[in-house]
Amino acid sequence: MGPLEGIRVLDLSSVLMGPYATQILGDYGAEVIKVEAPTGDLVREIRPARHEGMGAIYLNSNRSKDSIVLNLKTEAGRAALLRMVADSDVLLTNVRPRKMDRLGLTWEVLSEANPRLIYAALVGFDQTGPYAARPAYDDLIQGGACIPYAFQRAGQAPAYVPSAIADRIVGMSAVNGVLAAIIERARSGRGQKIEVPMFETMLSMILADHMQGLTFEPPLDAGGYRRHLSPDRRPYQTKDGYVCALIYNDGHWERFFRELGRPDMPASDPRYVSFAARMEHIDEVYAELGELMKTRTTDEWLALFDRADVPAMPMHSFESALEDPHLRETGFFEEFDHPTEGRLRQMAVPTRFSRTPARPEKPAPRLGADGEAVLTRMGFSDTDIAALVDAGAVTLPKRA
Template sequence: MSTQGPLEGIRVIDLATVVMGPYAAQILGDLGADVVKVESPTGDSTRRSVPRRGDGMGALALNVNRNKRSVMLDLKTEGGKNDLHRLLADADVLVTNMRPGALARLGFDYESLKDRYPSLVYTSAQGFRSDSDLADHAAYDEIVQAASGLTDLMRRATGKANYVPTILADKVCALTIVYSTLAAVVHLRATGEGQHIEVPMTDTMLAFNLVEHLGGHTFEPPVGPTGFYRSLSANHGAVQTKDGWACILPYSPANVHDFFDASGHGDLNDDPRFSTWQAVLDDMGELYGAIEAIAPERTTAEWESLCASYSIPMAAVLDMENASDSRYVQDGHLLDVAEHPTEGAYRAVGIPMRFSKTPLSIRRPAPGLGEHNDEVFAELNRVSVESTDRTKESLS
């Protein structure tokens, strides 16, 4: 099969469910890999997610399964297992987020496969490290947010231990799967050697959170508390303007001085809370509170113009309900209307990366369950026949 993108020629077996693994495999597909999604007879659970227009293709399934082909296999049967082995024999990468115990029972854990497929890049991801007591514990995004400290950060910032309102752990770990797998593919191309990559979600998110929030505990002994002062400051949020919402974020001494002057509140530059940069750093909440009080004096567009003229960071808050009306979104083709063969018109989330030499594209919409069984296995049969013919020629 001909693909387009820098990973053309790489075949990925997507033995994953829900969001994290499928999203990672989709990105590999966007980059040009030939991705074969292996599903059970009941299909990935995202097929039953809501909202949906028809059975078997929920909105979430449309958003994490493009640029793939779907093969339906029953891995509880010997025939299904044999077919997965046929796929792996012709693959470069396996991505899975099945729990270690389940993979071992099926005979598709890394230890069971490494000698049979020495050039396979085997990337597995699960909630907790496979060598920990929690290895086979169920872990969804909210569980990982809690276990990695993200929920505690929300409590410290807002007073309530809420979850971030996006499946951040799933998506950050999906990106970790992608770049880890790409590194292993580079090694594979250089040496012919596969390897096992494990991406434990809790470890990944804890490392992600600690970049800034380790804070004073970066040093031993600590020189201050954990937590990043800006993120955890009072009033740290978007502000209400005369006609909407905006993020207005003076980020340097010059920005603060210019913001007060340009907004007509130059007297605040002499206020002890803002007269020195150290005073601002000592309590960022005071600055954020002042911006919140001043913001309603102008419209969002007026703030955008004023801040741009002084290079003060500012952005209007995007209303997700009307995202497709945004000129920026439209110009970037980030939510173009496309036609799905079974679901009809839908908005296809655009590929954000841009490659000058190997441009990316949406080559396939999300497939139906088992849509490509015949196509994929016919290809494998041709490869097998061609390999046999080449062997006969070399012996003659």
């Protein structure tokens, strides 16, 4: 009984950006209907997997949903979707706008079917600019949003963050937009179209840190937040591993040096004496700290940081994160039995609601597994469903 109970979402998205957004909405209690083409969502095929079409990334981006296979290239399929739109609150898609137009599913058509509909279009670029028709993928958007350049400015080879960070962040931004539109609709009674562009969304996030002197006209510098771009801002190597620590404010540094038996510091070194001084000499500060960290073990440093009340954590691997004592205590990772995929591990919903707890109630579905149930729930008769199947508009799973 999550906070979005009673909200129905049609999910016409695939791969990661859109499905991640709709998974969050589903986890929050919305009824999410994943509308898939007969070939299914491409991400289903990314292995590892126990069965075809049920890869791990798919499983971790499509829980809390039902799946229906609807061929929108058929007139019957398009008509069925518009009938579903009339009884839905949100339609979210990352299908390129031109393809939606070719399918006859423009905002004008959709809003005529349901004036209260919130239509969330996740696009690569703002649709008023010259890049509007270009395809967009996470790697491309990371590049355009200055992420590889930031690595280069930090003295490394240009690189992508080894995660689909643009897809995930833009997906969360889309959730924000949808929720804002739902709130506004409660006042106006009217739906609206939302466009969430990947390029501009990511650039606004990255440049919030790195605009720096480019904020001013004329510019005061070439941009870039010095602390983030310091070549030694990285996990610190210890005698036996790595530790992540941020000795940041004056109190952190004073207590850190006190634990080291150096109570004269930072006052005796002009590079450490104040926040401004440390920022001015951040490369030297991080380099010296990096050398110092090599003199003790990870556990010894973590104990020292704990005594000094300095923020620190071990550097987890994908496997060691599963054993983190805090995550164990909070139940962040939980095991469950998927009806077709066997024993699985999933992550909890991170956000906690005091009255309307949000939790995944449905595992990621097999392709088209819920088609008949979805159509029945939305008022289609047995005769209607049979006609859709005969027209090649709907594909239902074979009965056991």
